[in-house]
Amino acid sequence: MYLAKTENRYSFTGFTKGFNEALFVVVGAPLDMASSYRGGSSEAPRAVREASRSLELCTALSNIDMEAIGFHDAGDIVIAPGDIIESMKRIESVVRGILESGKRVFIIGGEHTVTLSAFKAFSSMYSDACLIVFDAHADLRDEYLGSRYSHASVLRRIIEEAKPGKVVLIGARAVSREEIEYIKASDRSRLEVVKVVGRVTEDKIKEVSKVIEVCRSRPKYVSVDIDFIDPAYAPGVQTPEPLGATPTEFFELISRVVDEHVYALDIVEITPPYDKSEITAFLGAKIIIEVAGLILKKLGGGANCW
Numbered sequence: 179m180y181l182a183k184t185e186n187r188y189s190f191t192g193f194t195k196g197f198n199e200a201l202f203v204v205v206g207a208p209l210d211m212a213s214s215y216r217g218g219s220s221e222a223p224r225a226v227r228e229a230s231r232s233l234e235l236c237t238a239l240s241n242i243d244m245e246a247i248g249f250h251d252a253g254d255i256v257i258a259p260g261d262i263i264e265s266m267k268r269i270e271s272v273v274r275g276i277l278e279s280g281k282r283v284f285i286i287g288g289e290h291t292v293t294l295s296a297f298k299a300f301s302s303m304y305s306d307a308c309l310i311v312f313d314a315h316a317d318l319r320d321e322y323l324g325s326r327y328s329h330a331s332v333l334r335r336i337i338e339e340a341k342p343g344k345v346v347l348i349g350a351r352a353v354s355r356e357e358i359e360y361i362k363a364s365d366r367s368r369l370e371v372v373k374v375v376g377r378v379t380e381d382k383i384k385e386v387s388k389v390i391e392v393c394r395s396r397p398k399y400v401s402v403d404i405d406f407i408d409p410a411y412a413p414g415v416q417t418p419e420p421l422g423a424t425p426t427e428f429f430e431l432i433s434r435v436v437d438e439h440v441y442a443l444d445i446v447e448i449t450p451p452y453d454k455s456e457i458t459a460f461l462g463a464k465i466i467i468e469v470a471g472l473i474l475k476k477l478g479g480g481a482n483c484w
């Protein structure tokens with residue numbers, strides 16, 4: 179069969195499963211319009227797919243054979259050049275379509291603004307939803323550089339417009355006074371922040387587990403702004419911020435967060451033009467594969483590798 183010798187090098191992991199058979203769907207959202215510093219995140223879906231083809235598919239954290247499970251790669255959402263509002267509507271409608279088909283969706287951004295659109299689709303289906311965000315920043319400004327749809331305002335817009343049941347922000351090592359005031363004035367049952375600066379200690383892992391407890395049986399959307407991880411390990415980001423976690427520490431934390439109720443995950447702000455040696459793209463691809471394995475393990479499905 180000649181097909182065994184061909185591959186789609188632009189699909190996630192290199193071989194794509196049919197939409198109907200797949201539980202996991204990968205989609206690119208190359209929105210790169212409202213960033214304040216350096217651009218290039220629209221290149222991330224391509225870079226992450228390329229990196230994914232060189233990773234093994236036996237997961238490290240859950241010992242699941244993801245090669246046997248597979249992903250459907252839905253391609254990239256078509257962005258309307260220069261029109262952020264229309265582009266955001268398209269992201270929302272594509273993500274809603276995937277979720278309504280009963281799939282788990284992995285969204286490769288794009289800048290963090292992608293999360294606003296994708297989470298709107300999510301919360302319209304799951305009113306009680308928990309949004310778990312890993313981010314060096316708080317993204318809670320009312321506006322930034324005159325824009326209300328800036329990546330620096332995305333969490334604030336999500337809270338106002340999509341009304342999540344609960345937001346847990348993990349990270350927030352680089353915040354402004356305005357954002358600290360906003361956090362202090364917020365209802366803790368709606369917005370909780372676990373500040374992570376530097377090394378992730380055992381106590382910090384316990385704190386995250388405790389805060390996440392209220393979301394245990396609720397539908398969860400996990401948003402990973404890759405700048406949560408230290409720029410030494412994730413240099414290809416829009417706004418690098420020192421004193422981040424190592425990838426090992428990040429995987430410790432996310433493995434406490436992910437369970438069978440995670441229906442969507444996005445990875446945002448990967449910026450390939452600044453990604454020396456493709457370090458950040460590989461990390462992004464690894465996160466998707468590992469989280470899929472963790473979900474499957476909790477669902478009691480999938481075959482073990484070892």
Ligand SMILES: [Mn+2]
Pocket residue numbers: 290313315317329403
């Ligand atoms: Mn962010």
